[in-house]
Amino acid sequence: MQKKVLGVGNALVDILVNIDDNFLEKNHLAKGSMQLVDKERIEELLTKLDKTNLQQASGGSAANTIFGLNGLGTETGYIGKIGHDPLGNYFIQELSKQNILSKVLYSEKTDTGTALTLITPDSERTFATYLGAAVELGADDLRPSFFKDFSLLHLEGYLVYNHQLIEHSIHLAKNEGMEISLDLASYNVVEANKDFLYRIIEEAVDIVFANELEAKALTGKEPEDAVEKIAQICKVAVVKVGAKGSWVMVGKDKYFIEAFKVKSIDTTGAGDLYAAGFLHGYLNNWPWISCGKLGSLVASEVIQVIGAKVPTEKWEDINRLKTTMV
Numbered sequence: 270m271q272k273k274v275l276g277v278g279n280a281l282v283d284i285l286v287n288i289d290d291n292f293l294e295k296n297h298l299a300k301g302s303m304q305l306v307d308k309e310r311i312e313e314l315l316t317k318l319d320k321t322n323l324q325q326a327s328g329g330s331a332a333n334t335i336f337g338l339n340g341l342g343t344e345t346g347y348i349g350k351i352g353h354d355p356l357g358n359y360f361i362q363e364l365s366k367q368n369i370l371s372k373v374l375y376s377e378k379t380d381t382g383t384a385l386t387l388i389t390p391d392s393e394r395t396f397a398t399y400l401g402a403a404v405e406l407g408a409d410d411l412r413p414s415f416f417k418d419f420s421l422l423h424l425e426g427y428l429v430y431n432h433q434l435i436e437h438s439i440h441l442a443k444n445e446g447m448e449i450s451l452d453l454a455s456y457n458v459v460e461a462n463k464d465f466l467y468r469i470i471e472e473a474v475d476i477v478f479a480n481e482l483e484a485k486a487l488t489g490k491e492p493e494d495a496v497e498k499i500a501q502i503c504k505v506a507v508v509k510v511g512a513k514g515s516w517v518m519v520g521k522d523k524y525f526i527e528a529f530k531v532k533s534i535d536t537t538g539a540g541d542l543y544a545a546g547f548l549h550g551y552l553n554n555w556p557w558i559s560c561g562k563l564g565s566l567v568a569s570e571v572i573q574v575i576g577a578k579v580p581t582e583k584w585e586d587i588n589r590l591k592t593t594m595v
Contacts, residue, residue, distance in 0.1 A: 272420035272552040273344040278331025279403035280349025281382040282356040285324045303396040303455040311399045326576045327363040330425035333538045333577040337545025339367045340584040346370035350406040356381035376402035392533040408437035416445045426454025429462045439473045450476035459486035471502040484508045526561035529569035538577025543568040559594045
C-alpha cells in the first residue's frame, strides 16, 4: 500500500511581488525574515507596491510541501484553518484541483491568512505574514480520524508558537503509528522557541529539515557540525546550504548532496519543495543520497519561477528524471 503524507500548517494565500532592497529598509523589514503583522500592516504595505506586479498562490510552508509531494505522485492530505472569504475559497479550490484530501476547518470570525512575499533582486524572500484564521487552528480542532491511514505527519516550524497544537498533533500521529517530519521554517522562529523545539525533536521527531540559519539558531554551529548535532537527537537530519547543496546525516553516516545549478529567480518555497522531494524518496525506501538529489531537483525547479509552486508542465519532466535517481 502506498504511504500517505498528512501536512499540518498555516493555511495562507501568498501574495508575491518583486521589490528592491530599499523597500525593505524603508519599511523596517529584516531581509530574509518572516515577520508576523496585522491585516492593517499588510494593507499599508500593499498601497506602496505596484499592483500590476502582484501574483497570488495558495501557500504556507507545509501546504507547499504537500503540493510538491502530490506532484511527485504521493497521496496527501492537509489540515489548516481559513476564513469564509474569496481567499479561503481559492485555497480550497487549489487543494481540490490536485485531489489533496482536505481536512481544512473554517473560522467563523476571521479572514484567511496572507503571506506578503517580498522578493529582492538576489532572489531572497522576506515575509510579512498576517496569519488571520490560520492562527486559530488549535489542538481542540484536531480529531483522531484526521490522522487515520496516513504514514507520515509533516509539520511546519511556523506552528511552534502554539506548543499545544504541535504536541497534540504529534500525539495523535504517534497513536496511528505515523512518523514525524518537521521543517524548522525560519531562524527567528527557532530563536524564539529553541528549548521547545529541541525537546520535541529529541522526544518525537524522526526527520528534521533546516537551512543553515535555522540550524545555527538551534545548535549554535555551522552547517556540517550542525547536521551532526541534530542527527544525535533524531533519525534523519537535513541541513540545506542554499546554492551549494545540502547535508544529510543518518546515524553516523553523513552525505553531502550538491545543488542543481540553475538561474534563481525567487527562492520562495525552495526548502518546502526540497522536503517534498526528500520525503517522496524516503517513503519509497530510496538511498539517502537519492532522497537528497530528488529534493534538490524539485527545489531547483521552483526557484526558476515566481512563487512556491512548480509549474504543472514541469512535473512530467521531474517524474521522468526521478526514475534515474534510485
